[in-house]
Amino acid sequence: SSELTQPPSVSVSPGQTARITCSGDVLAKQYVYWYQHKAGRAPVTVIYKDIERPSEMPDRFSGSSSGTTATLTISGVQAEDEADYHCQSTDRSGITWVFGGGTRLTVL
Amino acid sequence: EVQLVESGGGKVQPGGSLRLSCAASGFTFSDFTMHWVRQAPGKGLEWLSYISASGDIIYYSDSVRGRFDISRDNAENSLFLQMNSLRVEDTGEYYCARDCSGCRRYWGRGTLVTVSS
Numbered sequence: 001s002s003e004l005t006q007p008p009s010v011s012v013s014p015g016q017t018a019r020i021t022c023s024g025d026v027l028a029k030q031y032v033y034w035y036q037h038k039a040g041r042a043p044v045t046v047i048y049k050d051i052e053r054p055s056e057m058p059d060r061f062s063g064s065s066s067g068t069t070a071t072l073t074i075s076g077v078q079a080e081d082e083a084d085y086h087c088q089s090t091d092r093s094g095i096t097w098v099f100g101g102g103t104r105l106t107v108l
Numbered sequence: 109e110v111q112l113v114e115s116g117g118g119k120v121q122p123g124g125s126l127r128l129s130c131a132a133s134g135f136t137f138s139d140f141t142m143h144w145v146r147q148a149p150g151k152g153l154e155w156l157s158y159i160s161a162s163g164d165i166i167y168y169s170d171s172v173r174g175r176f177d178i179s180r181d182n183a184e185n186s187l188f189l190q191m192n193s194l195r196v197e198d199t200g201e202y203y204c205a206r207d208c209s210g211c212r213r214y215w216g217r218g219t220l221v222t223v224s225s
Contacts, residue, residue: 045212054212086153097155
């Protein structure tokens with residue numbers, strides 16, 4: 001299957017650690033990318049190639065991947081981290097993109 | 109600064125057509141493959157189409173193949189999506205995105221397409 005599965009929602013208090021998972025068979029062979037999306041704004045890459053973080057992103061964002069599950073971890077969550085987070089990978093062609101359903105992160 | 113700006117969205121009746129544009133700046137457009145992605149109201153992101161850097165390799169999702177046509181003008185740093193035979197279920201925010209296998213990907217802010225009678 002080329003589908004990716006994410007939890008619909010995750011809620012944490014400020015300062016806590018948020019973990020968002022993404023699972024799918026393709027992740028065993030393809031990289032995962034994570035995007036932060038706030039309403040009315042362009043999605044922003046927070047993690048690429050499983051674990052790489054763009055220099056502009058705070059180091060509280062980290063990624064990991066094992067087997068068919070990838071995890072986005074946000075340590076010391078801040079109110080500004082409240083957003084939708086989408087995981088994305090590619091199908092067996094390595095070209096066409098597949099997405100998870102998105103996870104709404106709520107900072108309590 | 110990398111910028112992608114979509115335009116061309118609007119309201120159209122079922123069966124109608126729209127042409128979306130994506131203006132790129134801040135990078136060498138002709139070096140990068142590009143994608144169109146959409147998000148229906150209350151739904152997740154859905155990949156629609158891919159075009160190689162030179163424009164000679166194109167892919168579509170099953171949901172739009174035969175109705176949508178992706179193209180690019182590298183001289184004008186622009187990406188396009190011609191959408192025909194539009195359906196109510198095509199309603200959503202449409203984004204262009206710059207691919208990059210070894211670096212961060214960039215997205216535009218999107219343009220809204222509403223298909224309704």
